[in-house]
Amino acid sequence: MAMRIGELAERAGTSVKTIRYYDRIGVLRPAERSESGYRLYGVDALDRYRFVRAAQAVGLRLGEIREIIALRDGGETPCGFVVDLIGRRAAELDARIAELVALRDELRSLDRRARRLDPRRCDPRLVCHVIDGGA
Amino acid sequence: MAMRIGELAERAGTSVKTIRYYDRIGVLRPAERSESGYRLYGVDALDRYRFVRAAQAVGLRLGEIREIIALRDGGETPCGFVVDLIGRRAAELDARIAELVALRDELRSLDRRARRLDPRRCDPRLVCHVIDGGA
DNA sequence: CTAAAGCCTCCCCTGTAGGGGAGAGTCAAG
DNA sequence: CTTGACTCTCCCCTACAGGGGAGGCTTTAG
Known part of the structure; x- marks a missing residue:
């Protein structure tokens, strides 16, 4: 058994x-x-x-899963808690996705700009003109 | 100075x-x-x-930045390397974004489903019927 | 001269989900 | 009885970009 x-x-x-x-x-x-x-x-x-x-x-992270299980083992129905968790996680994901999309778009535009720049005119002081430190 | x-x-x-x-x-x-x-x-x-x-x-991560700087300090123009890096990072981001979007969509549909489920009919053996372990 | 502020190296800590391996006890088959 | 497979606990390790603090010099202002 x-x-x-x-x-x-x-x-x-x-x-x-x-x-x-x-x-x-x-x-x-x-x-x-x-x-x-x-x-x-x-x-x-x-x-x-x-x-x-x-x-x-x-x-869900293991810590959260543990909480769900603890509720269940404590005799409660964890559904409400789970729904909350899921809602929050979805909102966090939305925010994270927006960040990553913005970053990706910036990378793409950097990429396009880089193709128009002449490597020979890159100022050594600034390491690489593709990435601009705003100096 | x-x-x-x-x-x-x-x-x-x-x-x-x-x-x-x-x-x-x-x-x-x-x-x-x-x-x-x-x-x-x-x-x-x-x-x-x-x-x-x-x-x-x-x-870019510090390890990659170090490589860029090493090229520059070695007398090379790191632009080509940087463009490569940027392209790869953008592709990685695309993949990551797709993952997160899929996950978020699943959470949203889970959320909708959860609202139609009756908590009282949740099988304790399965912890929570909102999340289905496929048992 | 003395005290405060600044600087040095070294070491441990954070979060996530385990992986690797040491050293020792346990269980089944031959 | 022994060997090999299984299990136990304990401890360190991973990535990433630093943060916190100890213990001990150095520099600067008053």
Whole structure:
């Protein structure tokens, strides 16, 4: 019935190190320990593992995932919390995307400008005229 | 003529720690050292500093900036290298932006789905039905 | 001369999600 | 009984750009 860490890792398609790490940070604790101290997991551990991965895949961090799980284990329905988290993360992503788009556009325009500049007229003092320090 | 590190940092509007760090990694070396070991910088150090910041601002990492500066100090015109770097960074950004947009879209659709789900029908085994581990 | 301010090197710390490996105990098969 | 596979804890390492602070010189102003 109970799996040891190696079997869980293999069934989950991950590494023993990762499972131990998940135990340590509290997202996936073993059901119990054997007398000799081995971690023993029930079959539900596999579902937990999949949940953790799915949550990671939508951009949640392990610390946040731990909070969700703690709510659930505390008897609460974490859905409201999760929806909040997802909303905030989406907003953060919007902001981040805007930054990256602006940066990319600047790089593209730098690129176009660079093609019109003559490398021989590059002032050594300024390292490279493609990138302008505003001096 | 020569500035010490504190004056340079102040004129550049940055911290002494940062200037020391730039020395350590080779992007901004002092012109010389005083007898007592103090870093002494020429006025051109300010231009160098501004270049480094400008390059950082367009997404180049200090390691890459160091390479650009090494080329320049080796007597070469780094423009070609810089153009390459910029092109590659722009392509990386495109890829990264696409990832983030996909992630954000998934979050948004998760968000919409969550609003239609009933929290009371959330299976505790799966932690939260908003995020589906595919079990 | 003395005190304050500035400077030096060296070392540890941050966040993220683990990876690598040492040294030691445990379990199953031959 | 032994060997090999498995497991345990503990500690250091990664990227990135510095920040914080200790302990000890040096310089400058009063």
